[in-house]
Amino acid sequence: MRIKNPKDFWAGLMFIGTGVFFAVFAYANYQMGTAVRMGPAYFPFLLGGLLAFLGLLVFIEGFALEGTGEKLYLPFNIVDLFIAVAIFAVLLELAPRVGLSPDWGMLAASLIVSVLTVLYRPNAKALVLISVACLVYGYSMKPLGLVGATAALVFISAYGGHEFKWKEVGILFVILILFSYFVFVKGLTLPFPMWPAVWS
Amino acid sequence: MELFNNLILGFGVAITPINLLYAFIGVLLGTLIGVLPGVGPVATIAMLLPITFNLNPVSALIMLAGIYYGAQYGGSTTAILVNIPGESSSVVTCLDGYQMARQGRAGPALAIAAIGSFFAGCVATLLIAVAAPPLAEIALKFGPSEYFSLMVFGLIAATVLARGSLIKAIAMVVFGLLLGIIGTDVNSGVLRFTFGIPELSDGIGFVVVAMGMFGTAEIIANLDLKDKREVFLSKVTHLYPTKEDLKRSWASILRGTALGSCLGILPGGGALLASFGAYTLEKKVSSHPEQFGKGAIEGVAGPESANNAGAQTSFIPMLTLGIPGNAVMALMIGALMIQGIAPGPQVMNEKPQLFWGLIASMWVGNLMLVVLNLPMIGMWVKLLTVPYRYLYPSILVFMAIGVFSLSNNPFDVLIMAVFGVLGYICVKLECEPAPMILGFILGPLMEENLRRAMLLSRGDPFVFFQKPISLGFMVASAILLVIVALPTIRKKREEAFVEESK
Numbered sequence: 001m002r003i004k005n006p007k008d009f010w011a012g013l014m015f016i017g018t019g020v021f022f023a024v025f026a027y028a029n030y031q032m033g034t035a036v037r038m039g040p041a042y043f044p045f046l047l048g049g050l051l052a053f054l055g056l057l058v059f060i061e062g063f064a065l066e067g068t069g070e071k072l073y074l075p076f077n078i079v080d081l082f083i084a085v086a087i088f089a090v091l092l093e094l095a096p097r098v099g100l101s102p103d104w105g106m107l108a109a110s111l112i113v114s115v116l117t118v119l120y121r122p123n124a125k126a127l128v129l130i131s132v133a134c135l136v137y138g139y140s141m142k143p144l145g146l147v148g149a150t151a152a153l154v155f156i157s158a159y160g161g162h163e164f165k166w167k168e169v170g171i172l173f174v175i176l177i178l179f180s181y182f183v184f185v186k187g188l189t190l191p192f193p194m195w196p197a198v199w200s
Numbered sequence: 201m202e203l204f205n206n207l208i209l210g211f212g213v214a215i216t217p218i219n220l221l222y223a224f225i226g227v228l229l230g231t232l233i234g235v236l237p238g239v240g241p242v243a244t245i246a247m248l249l250p251i252t253f254n255l256n257p258v259s260a261l262i263m264l265a266g267i268y269y270g271a272q273y274g275g276s277t278t279a280i281l282v283n284i285p286g287e288s289s290s291v292v293t294c295l296d297g298y299q300m301a302r303q304g305r306a307g308p309a310l311a312i313a314a315i316g317s318f319f320a321g322c323v324a325t326l327l328i329a330v331a332a333p334p335l336a337e338i339a340l341k342f343g344p345s346e347y348f349s350l351m352v353f354g355l356i357a358a359t360v361l362a363r364g365s366l367i368k369a370i371a372m373v374v375f376g377l378l379l380g381i382i383g384t385d386v387n388s389g390v391l392r393f394t395f396g397i398p399e400l401s402d403g404i405g406f407v408v409v410a411m412g413m414f415g416t417a418e419i420i421a422n423l424d425l426k427d428k429r430e431v432f433l434s435k436v437t438h439l440y441p442t443k444e445d446l447k448r449s450w451a452s453i454l455r456g457t458a459l460g461s462c463l464g465i466l467p468g469g470g471a472l473l474a475s476f477g478a479y480t481l482e483k484k485v486s487s488h489p490e491q492f493g494k495g496a497i498e499g500v501a502g503p504e505s506a507n508n509a510g511a512q513t514s515f516i517p518m519l520t521l522g523i524p525g526n527a528v529m530a531l532m533i534g535a536l537m538i539q540g541i542a543p544g545p546q547v548m549n550e551k552p553q554l555f556w557g558l559i560a561s562m563w564v565g566n567l568m569l570v571v572l573n574l575p576m577i578g579m580w581v582k583l584l585t586v587p588y589r590y591l592y593p594s595i596l597v598f599m600a601i602g603v604f605s606l607s608n609n610p611f612d613v614l615i616m617a618v619f620g621v622l623g624y625i626c627v628k629l630e631c632e633p634a635p636m637i638l639g640f641i642l643g644p645l646m647e648e649n650l651r652r653a654m655l656l657s658r659g660d661p662f663v664f665f666q667k668p669i670s671l672g673f674m675v676a677s678a679i680l681l682v683i684v685a686l687p688t689i690r691k692k693r694e695e696a697f698v699e700e701s702k
Contacts, residue, residue: 008365011629015371022378022393030390035659040385040392043647047378054371061367074628075424103610126423127624130416130596131617137600138613153600157593161423172590176597190605 230270
């Protein structure tokens with residue numbers, strides 16, 4: 001059997017996996033109930049089954065129908081995805097054991113995944129660095145304050161683009177931090193710390 | 201007469217200085233993101249949702265609505281001058297609008313687009329005012345089984361109109377429904393699919409999912425392409441269309457408005473579908489179809505009127521039934537919920553100021569848009585020269601700050617990033633994210649109504665086919681599915697979307 005349309009093949013797998021997971025997890029952990037008095041498992045079990053069935057149809061289509069449009073191109077493969085998730089899982093687990101908060105585990109994992117991407121999967125740079133930039137922003141807000149977090153977000157995400165010039169990005173950062181400060185902290189009085197926690 | 205009184209009430213709300221200000225901010229932002237390719241109204245509204253928490257509900261909705269229909273105006277500017285759709289719904293405007301610009305007639309093209317949009321906006325506003333109350337009246341009589349069937353119909357219609365494979369679109373809806381289940385089950389208090397993470401006990405925030413799927417995913421996808429925007433800056437000299445132009449386009453404007461208004465009301469419809477329908481229609485009825493694609497003014501007038509009409513009438517199902525027809529309306533429902541207002545037919549009676557104020561603001565907003573777009577066209581054109589590498593980090597900052605401020609918890613930002621990656625993968629696999637968002641919004645509502653309906657019918661699933669209204673929705677859903685599955689229509693549908701992706 002030859003895969004005629006890899007898009008359908010992978011989409012089908014994704015739906016089957018998700019559907020089966022939701023159905024089985026609901027069945028195993030929550031009460032099913034009856035049609036009259038539905039338990040918490042009833043609806044997810046139905047939907048999970050339906051999703052798996054639809055996934056199967058898409059999966060079969062992947063072998064039967066030639067795809068139209070552009071060819072499937074993903075800048076990473078499924079192994080990369082598992083490795084990235086594993087790095088996050090391990091560091092999140094590890095951080096509390098060495099006496100640090102899980103937030104630091106998250107930041108460390110983000111750093112490792114970014115470096116690995118830039119070195120080994122340069123085509124996935126945009127995907128990983130944009131996502132990581134958001135993550136780092138969230139998790140560095142407490143320790144680094146708004147200034148530090150915004151700097152991290154702007155520089156990391158800009159590095160994910162095609163062109164990166166320190167001077168340009170620096171100016172952009174100054175504008176954005178001023179804007180954030182006046183609109184969000186002053187204007188909307190959101191309770192963000194401005195500076196890194198160790199300073200105050 | 202009642203309509204008249206209601207509209208007076210509405211205008212009374214809409215022209216208070218504070219609401220005028222928010223309407224202005226909304227249409228200004230809408231025009232801005234409409235002009236800029238690669239930033240859509242969905243991401244923008246999602247970005248601003250957390251901020252609306254601090255506003256009063258009327259102002260919040262007025263602003264958000266302004267963004268949506270404002271984007272329709274702005275999108276046409278980019279389409280005509282640069283041959284790039286600033287907004288997905290102005291794809292067809294590129295065809296003839298850009299040709300007109302190349303012939304030195306950019307001014308009339310822009311003017312006709314604005315006039316058509318304004319006319320369509322006025323008619324659609326009136327239509328909402330006339331059609332919404334009776335619809336809400338009917339909706340008040342809906343029981344759980346009617347609601348469930350209506351949601352099934354809405355979701356099916358949304359998948360039919362999504363591009364690409366029908367099965368995948370339905371699968372995405374179901375996927376969204378499942379994600380909507382995550383959190384505390386209201387009936388039993390059981391925590392479902394939370395995996396011991398306390399942040400998940402309230403479910404995944406809708407704003408967070410929308411920002412990930414439409415915001416970050418879009419940025420990543422844009423960065424994957426090379427930044428190849430070239431600006432053909434034609435000088436916009438004479439703005440006013442000739443008598444001949446007006447004579448040729450007034451009928452197109454009328455037809456576009458009528459078609460757009462109808463398609464907007466359909467669940468899953470809205471601006472995008474309306475503009476495609478209108479272009480096809482204009483080409484069909486024209487006495488000189490060979491001019492289309494070579495600068496026919498009807499090809500600008502029809503679709504531009506239609507997309508604005510569609511954008512506005514898509515508010516009707518949202519306001520009267522509490523059912524979102526497209527992703528933007530789903531966000532509007534999110535905005536209502538943030539304000540503690542349960543969307544549905546009761547909104548009109550319980551909050552007449554909100555309802556009629558919003559409608560009146562649309563007319564005011566449309567007027568502002570004409571002023572914003574025609575004399576200030578030069579400013580918007582300048583904006584097109586801002587490179588994307590300055591834009592996207594700025595967008596990211598606003599999204600991240602918005603998501604973080606929801607609950608001052610980095611976990612929300614993590615979820616946004618995860619959905620960004622998921623959204624990217626889905627787009628690559630040709631699975632549309634929009635149906636998923638609809639499913640996600642409707643998931644809890646659907647489960648609740650299914651449970652109630654089954655409880656009332658003592659577990660008899662045929663209850664959905666016994667009550668007339670419910671049966672009607674079920675039959676309509678079935679017909680829709682069959683129609684789309686038919687080979688000829690399937691081919692047509694594919695053609696329509698192929699044309700769009702060019």
